[in-house]
Amino acid sequence: MTPNALNFSGGPGALPATVLMQAQDAIVALPETGVSVLGMSHRSDWFRAILDEAEQNLRRLLGVAGDYAVTFLQGGSSLQFAMIPMNFAAAPQGPPAYVTSGYWSNRATTEAARVTPRDVLWDGRAGHYRQLPDLYALEVAETAAYLHYVSNETVEGLQFPVCDEPFAVPLIADMSSDFLSKPFDAGLYSMIYAHAQKNLGPAGVTVAVIDRELLERIPDHLPAILDFRTHVAHASNYNTPPVFAIYVLTLITRWLLNDIGGLGAIEQINARKSKHLYDTLDAFGGAVRIHAAPQWRSQMNVSFTFGDVRLDEAFVEHAHELGIVGLDGHRSIGGLRASLYNAVTETAVDTLCNALRQFGAAHL
Ligand SMILES: Cc1ncc(COP(=O)(O)O)c(C=O)c1O
Incomplete structure (x- = not known):
């Protein structure tokens, strides 16, 4: 892709x-x-x-x-x-x-x-x-x-x-x-x-x-x-x-x-995308910190960090090699952010989750 x-x-x-x-x-x-x-x-x-x-x-x-x-x-x-x-x-x-x-x-x-x-x-x-x-x-x-x-x-x-x-x-x-x-x-x-x-x-x-x-x-x-x-x-x-x-x-x-097919249909797609990403991040246990408390997690923006700026940067680089872009966190809090807006496809989220798993297996 x-x-x-x-x-x-x-x-x-x-x-x-x-x-x-x-x-x-x-x-x-x-x-x-x-x-x-x-x-x-x-x-x-x-x-x-x-x-x-x-x-x-x-x-x-x-x-x-x-x-x-x-x-x-x-x-x-x-x-x-x-x-x-x-x-x-x-x-x-x-x-x-x-x-x-x-x-x-x-x-x-x-x-x-x-x-x-x-x-x-x-x-x-x-x-x-x-x-x-x-x-x-x-x-x-x-x-x-x-x-x-x-x-x-x-x-x-x-x-x-x-x-x-x-x-x-x-x-x-x-x-x-x-x-x-x-x-x-x-x-x-x-x-x-x-x-x-x-x-x-x-x-x-x-x-x-x-x-x-x-x-x-x-x-x-x-x-x-x-x-x-x-x-x-x-x-x-x-x-x-x-x-x-x-x-x-x-x-x-x-x-x-x-x-x-309207907002009901996009809601289901968005729910699947965010669940896949949060599940992937949660599977790392304490090695990945998601900024939001679980009850308030956004389906649109997932802000997280490996807890070490070098690891965050290494992941951005790894993702970049696979063609994945736009993962830098906002300058006010740093870390990483994956935004899952309506036009981000489920296939794109699968690719990101695979990249995270690969990276985790090699570095965590
Ligand atoms: C929720 C929210 N409100 C307001 C703004 C500011 O928007 P703008 O740059 O269009 O002024 C942003 C920017 O990203 C935003 O995310």
Whole structure:
């Protein structure tokens, strides 16, 4: 297999081979227009149809109707860390509540503090972000503007279980690294956002699904580009959107719906992949340390270490010789990380597990 088929990068991550082939053709000339996708006007009928299809496909996958707006934004998930408090936490709302469960939610919590007073209801830093809280056991003030959490901590490899009960305050989730990896009840959320470069396509576009009721509390003084209503009113075409990224995102939603068979089907594939990898790592006993406590292990990002930087580096090298790439851990915690996003195949995971077993037999 090629390194492209064996890409375990934390993000931008692997994309399905069939989508890459279509994207390759589209860069030269789109089958529908004969023009390169890189030179297609964002005001063309073709692009309007793509935006519409992307939105409809996401609505089908998530089961959300017109009471939610589906928008395509720029600035990555980091811009959402700022836009969310600017839009939804203005007076008379009480301070929003934040859960700090890892590197990325810490970034969200820190950024919110630049905009508004906010309450940190739980902070896992002292325990090196190996555990998660039970969201339903948190004491959220009735007046909180919203409750924000990160559903999957990409760096540490921690994942919350899906929510199954409504919350008393609007619930907002950064789902950047587990969006569309399994079914969930979108109706429990007031807002969901996810950048594309894990499960949705290339970097450059961020999906935001927002309950229209929440839009009513946006203050009127925000710059237009930072006001969610602008993007909703202009159907995500206010200024030049990332046409290529949105095109590839559309191809990914087609792939999920037509080739994979929807979120229930991808959930089963993802469950098999992560089980195989965790079983392989657990079989090493104490010789391999998985960062997440067992109850909170992520199906998308598996962060682990051989407990010795030389062994970690030797494994990266061994894997590289076999064509496996993208295994370096995040700079904040080091070690190794295998990301098992939707487009990482079961065959690729088999190859990684075999490489781990071979390496373990020779070095442990
Ligand atoms: C869960 C999560 N949130 C936010 C971010 C930041 O995203 P961006 O680089 O699009 O701003 C990342 C980056 O990997 C992430 O994994």
